[in-house]
Amino acid sequence: MTNEPLLCISGLRTEFGPPGRSFAAVDGVDLSVARGERVAVVGESGSGKTVTALSVLGLIAETGRISAGEILFEDRNLLKLPKHAMRKIRGGEISMIFQEPMTSLNPVFTVGDQVIEALTIHQGLRGRAARARAAELLALVRVPSPEKRIDNYPHELSGGMRQRVMIAIALSSQPKLLIADEPTTALDVTVQAQILKLLKQLQEELGMAVLLITHDLGVVAQFAERVIVMYAGKIVETAPVLDIFRQPQHPYTEGLLGSIPPLHEDVDELRAIEGVVPPPFAMPAGCRFHPRCAHARAACTERTPPLMPFGDDHKAACIRHTGYGVASG
Numbered sequence: 001m002t003n004e005p006l007l008c009i010s011g012l013r014t015e016f017g018p019p020g021r022s023f024a025a026v027d028g029v030d031l032s033v034a035r036g037e038r039v040a041v042v043g044e045s046g047s048g049k050t051v052t053a054l055s056v057l058g059l060i061a062e063t064g065r066i067s068a069g070e071i072l073f074e075d076r077n078l079l080k081l082p083k084h085a086m087r088k089i090r091g092g093e094i095s096m097i098f099q100e101p102m103t104s105l106n107p108v109f110t111v112g113d114q115v116i117e118a119l120t121i122h123q124g125l126r127g128r129a130a131r132a133r134a135a136e137l138l139a140l141v142r143v144p145s146p147e148k149r150i151d152n153y154p155h156e157l158s159g160g161m162r163q164r165v166m167i168a169i170a171l172s173s174q175p176k177l178l179i180a181d182e183p184t185t186a187l188d189v190t191v192q193a194q195i196l197k198l199l200k201q202l203q204e205e206l207g208m209a210v211l212l213i214t215h216d217l218g219v220v221a222q223f224a225e226r227v228i229v230m231y232a233g234k235i236v237e238t239a240p241v242l243d244i245f246r247q248p249q250h251p252y253t254e255g256l257l258g259s260i261p262p263l264h265e266d267v268d269e270l271r272a273i274e275g276v277v278p279p280p281f282a283m284p285a286g287c288r289f290h291p292r293c294a295h296a297r298a299a300c301t302e303r304t305p306p307l308m309p310f311g312d313d314h315k316a317a318c319i320r321h322t323g324y325g326v327a328s329g
């Protein structure tokens, strides 16, 4: 990994709903990914992880819009690019994989056809050269007997194999950044671990950066170098992966850690955080986590805490450690 930024998001605000009655699903997010870095964005359902990723990819639904912020990819501001230039970057320099490989693959074409189609679009490859490269890509993602598997239809493959094919398609353009949104959630635990291991190996072999989105801190531990914790449309903590597990600073991060099942213990009940993420149209004032937070005081209901430093590359948006004194924003 180098420290040179590849993706740099600042002040991102993404809204949905009609003008005048819109609400922000992502509100003031600053996030960067360095070349060759593995970053995970973690948070419960509804915290704005997917909307952040879709904002980068220029794939926000028509009912939504990016109303503030900048998204720099290398030296290009993606929010200012013409549509055709953005289409070239998406699936090209920035690739993505999603949760459900069965719905992403077309059931009426062989997996080979689908890898070849991606190679034709992004690399201009056709015919025998495209087929040979498709087989190479299947081998790269460790699909056994790629020469045979290339002629299989998606339903002839297991869920894990289908996700490998999706990864092969995503890699066909030799992306600089791979965005993986819950790539292992639909898979059983053993296959999940294999896919995460594969993604990590590929990231190291190919040197691309990976932004992985997950609600699962177990996945974060297996994969990430740096972690971004999101809650209710905002980043509440960001730190190197070990710091997140050893010295979490935000009560929300502590809550997420409390809901990981211990590896070698039988537990009757996981300590999930009580309550749910508020919907974007009903955000509480002040710290958005305060209604669910055991440490909340009056100050927490009044002002939104900014991200404050807690050591090298470690920031959290909580005023608990300041004696509830420092709050701005």
Ligand SMILES: Nc1ncnc2c1ncn2[C@@H]1O[C@H](COP(=O)(O)OP(=O)(O)OP(=O)(O)O)[C@@H](O)[C@H]1O
Pocket (backbone or CB within 6 Å): 016, 017, 025, 043, 044, 045, 046, 047, 048, 049, 050, 051, 052, 061, 063, 064, 215, 279, 280
């Ligand atoms: N097209 C849309 N129209 C209206 N609201 C939306 C739209 N897409 C997302 N939202 C809202 O934005 C908020 C953030 O959603 P997002 O999908 O980013 O959360 P997430 O953290 O990725 O959770 P999940 O893991 O469930 O996808 C949610 O409250 C969601 O309902």
